[in-house]
Amino acid sequence: MNDMSETAGGATTHTLTVTDNATGQRLELPVRQGTEGPRVADIRRLYSDLGIFTYDPGFTATGSCESKITFIDGDEGVLLHRGYAIEELAEHSDFLEVCFLLLYGHLPDKAEKEDFEQTISMHTMVHEQMRTFFSGFRRDAHPMAIMVGVVGAMSAFYHDSTDIDDPYQRMVASHRLIAKIPTIAAMAYKYSIGQPFMYPRNELRYAENFLHMTFNVPCEDKPVSPVLARAMDRIFILHADHEQNASTSTVRLAGSSGANPFACIAAGIASLWGPAHGGANEAVLNMLREIGSKDRIPEFLKRARDRDDPFRLMGFGHRVYKNYDPRAAVLKKSTDSVLDELGVRNEPLLELALELERIAGEDEYFQQRKLFPNVDFYSGILLQAMGFPTSMFTVLFALARTVGWIAQWKEMIEDPVQKIGRPRQLYTGEARRPFVPLDER
Ligand code: ACO
Numbered sequence: 537m538n539d540m541s542e543t544a545g546g547a548t549t550h551t552l553t554v555t556d557n558a559t560g561q562r563l564e565l566p567v568r569q570g571t572e573g574p575r576v577a578d579i580r581r582l583y584s585d586l587g588i589f590t591y592d593p594g595f596t597a598t599g600s601c602e603s604k605i606t607f608i609d610g611d612e613g614v615l616l617h618r619g620y621a622i623e624e625l626a627e628h629s630d631f632l633e634v635c636f637l638l639l640y641g642h643l644p645d646k647a648e649k650e651d652f653e654q655t656i657s658m659h660t661m662v663h664e665q666m667r668t669f670f671s672g673f674r675r676d677a678h679p680m681a682i683m684v685g686v687v688g689a690m691s692a693f694y695h696d697s698t699d700i701d702d703p704y705q706r707m708v709a710s711h712r713l714i715a716k717i718p719t720i721a722a723m724a725y726k727y728s729i730g731q732p733f734m735y736p737r738n739e740l741r742y743a744e745n746f747l748h749m750t751f752n753v754p755c756e757d758k759p760v761s762p763v764l765a766r767a768m769d770r771i772f773i774l775h776a777d778h779e780q781n782a783s784t785s786t787v788r789l790a791g792s793s794g795a796n797p798f799a800c801i802a803a804g805i806a807s808l809w810g811p812a813h814g815g816a817n818e819a820v821l822n823m824l825r826e827i828g829s830k831d832r833i834p835e836f837l838k839r840a841r842d843r844d845d846p847f848r849l850m851g852f853g854h855r856v857y858k859n860y861d862p863r864a865a866v867l868k869k870s871t872d873s874v875l876d877e878l879g880v881r882n883e884p885l886l887e888l889a890l891e892l893e894r895i896a897g898e899d900e901y902f903q904q905r906k907l908f909p910n911v912d913f914y915s916g917i918l919l920q921a922m923g924f925p926t927s928m929f930t931v932l933f934a935l936a937r938t939v940g941w942i943a944q945w946k947e948m949i950e951d952p953v954q955k956i957g958r959p960r961q962l963y964t965g966e967a968r969r970p971f972v973p974l975d976e977r
Pocket of ligand 1: 850
């Protein structure tokens with residue numbers, strides 16, 4: 537049986553019997569039940585006892601860790617952080633409170649909330665020398681390229697918070713990352729448009745401060761619209777964590793070797809950049825622009841259905857959600873009101889998106905495969921209305937997800953079962969063969 541000393545939680549309820557039909561050997565695998573979600577077979581003894589690995593490209597059936605942070609029920613469209621539903625957090629909480637919740641496991645009381653907000657606001661400035669880093673980039677560099685570079689470079693500036701074995705340093709690194717990532721993101725934007733960097737203002741709230749650094753200029757320092765600040769804060773909440781997705785798994789895998797947290801988050805940013813993950817909201821907007829008008833929707837749906845055409849309907853489908861993405865539902869609701877508050881009427885891209893969702897929803901191909909709009913489908917429209925260029929969309933996602941990455945990284949470091957991540961493979965290359973000298977080839 538499984539060595540229970542290596543099992544931190546999730547009671548073993550029964551066993552799963554595996555029989556190797558080639559040898560007749562049998563193995564009883566413990567099956568564990570978490571607080572929520574499907575049962576999980578603990579396969580750690582499969583190789584040592586039967587000499588068999590599992591094969592699971594894309595890890596569609598593999599749990600890589602035990603976690604207490606986020607739960608998703610993809611069939612029901614449920615997303616919980618530390619047990620709280622995302623809809624309730626988006627409605628009643630604020631981003632820094634959600635950060636505290638993800639990092640420490642409970643909602644802060646009044647004193648904890650004030651203390652945390654104060655701590656984060658005291659870390660918002662970046663080392664002055666980091667400013668010179670930016671001038672090394674071309675002006676037309678993608679802001680995600682700048683993010684990968686500059687966040688990775690934080691490890692060269694904050695040496696006193698890179699010792700991963702020291703809980704205090706881990707905490708300081710977490711606070712630094714959450715506090716400085718908006719400053720770096722705003723600097724990446726300012727650099728790309730040739731405007732001077734804006735220093736953070738610590739009397740402003742988190743999202744408000746980010747909007748100030750992004751859209752204000754030294755010669756015109758206007759108050760940030762509370763409607764925009766609330767919308768931004770809500771977008772950050774909706775993107776804060778999403779359990780073991782590609783970028784989070786990247787952060788955990790990078791961290792499993794003992795790499796410092798700044799390097800790990802830079803690895804997460806790189807993974808998020810791809811169009812199948814965080815780059816999707818940028819791709820949604822590009823796609824909507826390409827579709828252009830409602831009468832061309834059928835043509836694009838036809839392409840999406842065609843297996844020989846690489847085109848996919850961006851913003852549709854999700855590895856886990858086989859129902860409406862609850863984050864998309866929250867965003868869809870707020871998109872309308874935010875556009876209204878901003879005075880944007882009859883936004884053509886929103887009209888097109890709604891029509892696309894309606895037609896795709898009635899399409900057998902999308903119904904059969906349970907392809908619903910995901911969070912990226914509406915976020916792009918909202919972000920564009922708020923004044924962000926598409927190239928900044930993934931940067932905003934990275935900004936918000938930093939807390940999720942860091943909470944998951946911290947949980948991994950503190951997990952006694954944690955080992956360096958090292959998947960195995962099904963080798964199908966050449967079997968061993970003798971070297972052939974050049975003149976005999
Ligand atoms: N358009 C058309 N067909 C699709 C789409 C889509 N957007 N998504 C999935 N399918 C089809 C696949 O071709 C496949 O069809 P088949 O069974 O005939 O082969 C079937 O649906 C299952 O899709 P998979 O690719 O196996 O699903 P997977 O879980 O691997 O992919 C993913 C999920 C990557 C998100 C995919 O749905 C996709 O590419 N969507 C568009 C990009 C996107 O919006 N990404 C954002 C994800 S959310 C986020 O990162 C925050």
